[in-house]
Amino acid sequence: MVRIELLACLMGNTTRSVFRFAGKLTNDLLSFLVFCMLDVLDIVLCYVYKIVDFFVEDEWKPCYCSSPKEAIINTGNILVKEKGEAEKIVCVTSNKLQLEEISDTLYSRPSLVVEVSKTTVKRRNVVVSKPVGQSPFVVEMLQEKIGGHRSHPVPRWSDCDCETCNSWLNSCKDTLFVHMEGRKDNINENVLFIHGFISSSAFWTETLFPNFSRSIKSKYRLFAIDLLGFGKSPKPHESLYTMKEHLDMIERSVIEPNKVESFHIVAHSLGCILALALAVKYPKSVKSITLLAPPYFPAPKGEEATQYMMRKVAPRQVWPLIAFGASMACWYEHVSRTICLLICKHHRTWEFLTKLITRNRIRTYLIEGFCCHTHNAAWHTLHNVICGTASKIEGYLDMVQNHLNCSVNVFHGQDDELIPVECSDNVKTKVPRANVRVVEKKDHITIVVGRQKAFARELEQIWKTARNS
16 A cells, blocks of 8 residues: 555656656747747847837937947947956046946847857858957947937837826926835934835835834834836936946935935845945945845856846746746847837826726736836846846845844745745855745735735834844
8 A cells, every 4th residue: 555655656756747847848949939039029120110210209229239339329428348347338427427337238148040140141251340348448439529419309209208207307306206204303213115127116105104003104214216217216318227326316315315324225126236235335324124035146156147147037938927028128128118118108008908907996006117117217227237236246245244233134935936035045145144034925026015014014023123233
């Protein structure tokens, strides 16, 4: 009897292994075919958008298909590359120069179709110009007259023109949209909430804020921001949405005007990278750091950190669907612009249909957060912050471990298919004192949405413990 049960168990395991292998093989084959077609489609769309942009705006929108030169030429910037160092942008304004790093993933995204086309061109003895990022050292002026570039209409034809997405144009302040609740005077306790990629402050204000206790709201000042390029915040066309730009806007919008001397940070996904950078910049001010699904993938020795990060967050797979969406957003500049054109420009239609289908029984704040951004903001933030800072995250975590005394708490959904649980384990390896909690049956979004009451209590406890320590 025991032998029969053991045999049945072995057969069951074998069957599951066979199905798992068959599923992976099918996914890999289908992904290869789909992404080969997307490679071709992106090239076609490149020319389509050049034509449409030319007819609508009298010039085409530069892109990263051939070289970073054209994509940055209309920003009044200079691209600088020293041998052995990352590319940097010298941002030229009327009164100062700023040096900012850009990610090589913006213009270096290997694909089978591109490699084949390059090989074909070489066989025909046509000289192929070398991408500027591959040159041993380059110091190039990308525009003949700084400040003389043509400004695009705001909003552009492919961006949404609704009042919500463009409310920043009517403001005299060049700052982020900030939702503030809680105590107004004699404040000693502040909390900064930073949302994730293609999201908004509503991710916090519609979930956690209504569930904080009266005691917390009477003692704490709560700030939830829309990051640069998202939600109701400014969406400048000339911005490259680098780490520095994002941090500068947070400082200018929250820390400086509100005279914040100390604060707790709560961040989700992309926001975790900004949270760590902010904590390193203000080591004596941060009281606690709470990270949800931090995208930390340590690159193996010899691997380029930016490229490795891109392959991990955007694995060019059709399943799971969230990975498929991330792959299209990250690998294809023009396919992702088309998605933004269909979804973001027409987000009011999608919100209306959602309310109509559900008979207004569900709130649409997640849809609003997902749709209220421009392609330029999403594209550059994804590459320059998520991918571009991949080599810096380890340094940030070392600083947190060795130079910050604040508590570190990490929450991760067990079923997160976009940022796997191993990322939080990686954080724990670098910051041993971090308290890591894996929440069962929760994913990248439901780590907050759906358990907001419980999470609000957990945050309150974290802040109180930090306050008493």
